[in-house]
Structure formats: structure tokens, C-alpha cells
Amino acid sequence: MDVSVIIPTYNRAHLLYKSINSVLEQTVSPKEIIIVDDFSTDNTKEVVESFQSDKIKYIPNARLKGANGARNTGILMAKGNYIAFQDSDDIWLPTKIEKQVEFMVENPEVDMCFCSLKLINSSRGMVPNRKIEPEEMEHLLERGNFISTQTIFMKKEVAWNTLFDENLKRYQDWDFCLRVSKKYLVHHLDEVLVNVEIHNDSISSKVSEIEALKQFFKKYPDLKESHLINKALYNKVLYYNESQKGMRFNSTKHFSKYLFYKVVDKVFNERDRV
Structure with a gap:
């Protein structure tokens, strides 16, 4: 070879x-x-x-x-x-x-x-x-x-x-x-x-995680809903966007979803963690 x-x-x-x-x-x-x-x-x-x-x-x-x-x-x-x-x-x-x-x-x-x-x-x-x-x-x-x-x-x-x-x-x-x-x-x-x-x-360390995730999910829109961990990450992006706009209710909603999906994924998908 x-x-x-x-x-x-x-x-x-x-x-x-x-x-x-x-x-x-x-x-x-x-x-x-x-x-x-x-x-x-x-x-x-x-x-x-x-x-x-x-x-x-x-x-x-x-x-x-x-x-x-x-x-x-x-x-x-x-x-x-x-x-x-x-x-x-x-x-x-x-x-x-x-x-x-x-x-x-x-x-x-x-x-x-x-x-x-x-x-x-x-x-x-x-x-x-x-x-x-x-x-x-x-x-x-x-x-x-x-x-x-x-x-x-x-x-x-x-x-x-x-x-x-x-x-x-x-x-x-x-x-x-x-x-x-x-x-x-x-x-x-x-x-x-x-x-x-x-x-x-x-x-x-140089590139914003939020901006990078936003770009990644734009390329792979289906991944936003494919797994709990991706749902969590996408809600993290939405939380950041809404908080930047000063929309307190929406940002709180997305942050709550982010935490919920993250916890549920950790409880039910332990084998998938690599």
C-alpha cells in the first residue's frame, strides 16, 4: 500500500x-x-x-x-x-x-x-x-x-x-x-x-459554538429533530438567538427545552454515548 x-x-x-x-x-x-x-x-x-x-x-x-x-x-x-x-x-x-x-x-x-x-x-x-x-x-x-x-x-x-x-x-x-x-x-x-x-x-476555541451549530443545522435540517441531543443543541441555538433579541419568554422556553432534552437523553441513551 x-x-x-x-x-x-x-x-x-x-x-x-x-x-x-x-x-x-x-x-x-x-x-x-x-x-x-x-x-x-x-x-x-x-x-x-x-x-x-x-x-x-x-x-x-x-x-x-x-x-x-x-x-x-x-x-x-x-x-x-x-x-x-x-x-x-x-x-x-x-x-x-x-x-x-x-x-x-x-x-x-x-x-x-x-x-x-x-x-x-x-x-x-x-x-x-x-x-x-x-x-x-x-x-x-x-x-x-x-x-x-x-x-x-x-x-x-x-x-x-x-x-x-x-x-x-x-x-x-x-x-x-x-x-x-x-x-x-x-x-x-x-x-x-x-x-x-x-x-x-x-x-x-476561536469559533462560536452557537454560530457553528446554526450553520451545521442549516446544512443538515433533518438532524435538528433526529435525536434528543440534537434537539437540545438546536434549542440552545434558539435560546441564544431569542435572548439576543431580548425576547425573555421565548428564550426561557428554549432554555427549558434544552435542559429537558439533555437530561432525558442522558437518562435513556447511555449506550449511545461514545
């Missing part, structure tokens, strides 16, 4: 070295490592060039496109028949590629597999926290995302046919995996092969 690893980066020079090094130190080496620099203003280029590896391809964007524009650039340039995504601030365990390649060879009907990850500085710990079966994949993804991009290993044509939505402000990985699960076979390799450390300058 020829594997292309895609790493989008933006002003992460201080973290990028460990991320790239964890890919170069894999027990099964990738065909290429495509680093798409999304118009960084720090010394990212110098960090990349310090490796002096012929596997590394450094692609500087001419303008700021965002992480998913950078990922799409990497997908379209990839020469491998399989694609794996890495983030510029995370660490792969040494056998990640080896174990995912082995899984895909043994299961050629699978279009995408993902491993579990460990959140280093979070009480949540491992994500997902249990084995996800293929037959429940789409249903659970409709409730929320548990597949992070740096855990994904997939056929290139699937990535090419799906691509990331560059217009979404947040939840792009959720959107990407949800679309893949509706058309292709996705399996979970129930083993931690990625370590993730949450940083204060992550996308989720």
Missing part, C-alpha cells in the same frame, strides 16, 4: 516538529508526507526543511484557506492510493500506519477505518470510549462526532469524492465523516494510536 499523509498547518512551528517526527518514525513508512502550510507567518518552513527528508513535500498556500482547504489541497495532490491525516500538534504512536494498513488489507471491502485517540489533558480520556460497530456508525454520527481527522485512514478515491466542506466554520470533521458514513463502509479499529493535546488556539 502506498500511503500519503496530509498535514495542514498554520503558525504551529513550535509544535510541528514532534508531529512530523511521529510520522517519520512509523514502523511502516508512508510514500509521502504532504505538509500544506496555510500561509503561516512563523518559521514553519524552516522547521519542515530541517528534516531533509525526500518523503516530505512542503506546499505553501498563496492565501489563507483554513485547515480544510489545506486538507483538500493535500488530497488532490496525493499520489498514494491511501490517505491518512495528521494534525500539526498531535502525535501518532509508532504502529499507527502499520496497524491501519494491516486492517485494510485484511478487510478490502472497508473504505475508511479510524482508530481511537487519547486526550492527554482532558477528563474525557479515550475517544471513542468503546468499540463502534459498522452497523451503528451512521446512527451514532448523526448524534455527534467521535472521529477526529488524525485517526482516519481511507482510500484515496473516497477522500477525493468527499472532500472537506471549506465553508463550515467548525465541525468540518463531523460533516466529513457523516457524509462518508452515508455512502461508504466505515470501521473502527478499537485501539489508541494517536495522542492529542488540546491547545488554547484550536479552531474550537
Whole structure:
């Protein structure tokens, strides 16, 4: 298998070295490592060039496109028949590629597999926290995302046919995996092969959750009513909108619904929590 690893980066020079090094130190080496620099203003280029590896391809964007524009650039340039995504601030365990390649060879009907990850500085710990079966994949993804991009290993044509939505402000990985699960076979390799450390300058810390949810539910209107947790999140959006308009009664109503759906979901849907 020829594997292309895609790493989008933006002003992460201080973290990028460990991320790239964890890919170069894999027990099964990738065909290429495509680093798409999304118009960084720090010394990212110098960090990349310090490796002096012929596997590394450094692609500087001419303008700021965002992480998913950078990922799409990497997908379209990839020469491998399989694609794996890495983030510029995370660490792969040494056998990640080896174990995912082995899984895909043994299961050629699978279009995408993902491993579990460990959140280093979070009480949540491992994500997902249990084995996800293929037959429940789409249903659970409709409730929320548990597949992070740096855990994904997939056929290139699937990535090419799906691509990331560059217009979404947040939840792009959720959107990407949800679309893949509706058309292709996705399996979970129930083993931690990625370590993730949450940083204060992550996308989720910069983009309003409410605005991102509003945009997401506009793209997927059916999800607003599909599960209790989504009903709760949608009422959270409505509460925020009504409170901003000064409509006290409406905002109180939506906040009460938000709490009600959240509590009921927690009581009755414990198995679905991943």
C-alpha cells in the first residue's frame, strides 16, 4: 500500500516538529508526507526543511484557506492510493500506519477505518470510549462526532469524492465523516494510536459554538429533530438567538427545552454515548 499523509498547518512551528517526527518514525513508512502550510507567518518552513527528508513535500498556500482547504489541497495532490491525516500538534504512536494498513488489507471491502485517540489533558480520556460497530456508525454520527481527522485512514478515491466542506466554520470533521458514513463502509479499529493535546488556539476555541451549530443545522435540517441531543443543541441555538433579541419568554422556553432534552437523553441513551 502506498500511503500519503496530509498535514495542514498554520503558525504551529513550535509544535510541528514532534508531529512530523511521529510520522517519520512509523514502523511502516508512508510514500509521502504532504505538509500544506496555510500561509503561516512563523518559521514553519524552516522547521519542515530541517528534516531533509525526500518523503516530505512542503506546499505553501498563496492565501489563507483554513485547515480544510489545506486538507483538500493535500488530497488532490496525493499520489498514494491511501490517505491518512495528521494534525500539526498531535502525535501518532509508532504502529499507527502499520496497524491501519494491516486492517485494510485484511478487510478490502472497508473504505475508511479510524482508530481511537487519547486526550492527554482532558477528563474525557479515550475517544471513542468503546468499540463502534459498522452497523451503528451512521446512527451514532448523526448524534455527534467521535472521529477526529488524525485517526482516519481511507482510500484515496473516497477522500477525493468527499472532500472537506471549506465553508463550515467548525465541525468540518463531523460533516466529513457523516457524509462518508452515508455512502461508504466505515470501521473502527478499537485501539489508541494517536495522542492529542488540546491547545488554547484550536479552531474550537476561536469559533462560536452557537454560530457553528446554526450553520451545521442549516446544512443538515433533518438532524435538528433526529435525536434528543440534537434537539437540545438546536434549542440552545434558539435560546441564544431569542435572548439576543431580548425576547425573555421565548428564550426561557428554549432554555427549558434544552435542559429537558439533555437530561432525558442522558437518562435513556447511555449506550449511545461514545
